[in-house]
Amino acid sequence: MPQIEDRPSFIIESWTLYVFGTLILFSRFAVRFKTVGWRGLQGDDFFSVLVLIFYAVDAFTVHLIYYLGTNIEAGVAAKTHTLTKDEINEYETGSKLELAAWVVPDPGEKCSFKMQNFLVTTVLNVLTDALILGIPMPLLWKLQVPFRKSVSPPLPKSAL
Structure with a gap:
């Protein structure tokens, strides 16, 4: 196999995250079908189907790139041993798959890791999470329920 880094836990983690994500999407679909049926579906429901398709493509592409390698590892492998035709073909296929996330021109380490x-x-992620959690707050303030019960619904979402 051409990959330089052999870390099977990466593939297990990738597919585990994929399974959890698809379970969440399928549970969303089930709730929507039960509440509004086929005729009541909206644009966000169709967008969720698109998300599911692209998520599957992404997970499959990551899996293939892990096992086929890319041209980045080819330089290291070429220094350690002569590449066979099969290894060259696998690197070529992996490099073509890598085009899905290609950046031209390469910004280099000095820019990428600033x-x-x-x-x-980080700041934008935290800010958007806080804003999303703040959306139901005006509704919760109008409710006549104890503070503890009004705060509990957003808490599980903050962990995501």
Whole structure:
């Protein structure tokens, strides 16, 4: 196999996350079908089907790239031993699959791993999570229920 890094736990983690994600989407579909039926489906329901399709393609592509490798590992492998025709073909296929996430031109490590990029991403993720959790707050304030019960519905969502 051409991959340089052999970490089977990565594939297990990838497919486990895929299973959880699809279970959540299928449970969403089941609830929607039960509540509104086929005729009551809206645009977000069809978008969820599209998400499911792209998620499956993504999981499958990650799996293939892990086992087939990419041209990044080919340089290291070429220095350690002569590549066979099969290995070259596998690297070629893996490199073509990698085009799904290609960045042109390559920004390089100096740009890719800047602390600013991580800080901006983190701040925006936390901010959007807080805003999403804040959406039901005006409704919860109007309810005549104890504070403990009004706060509990958003808590499971904050863990996601």
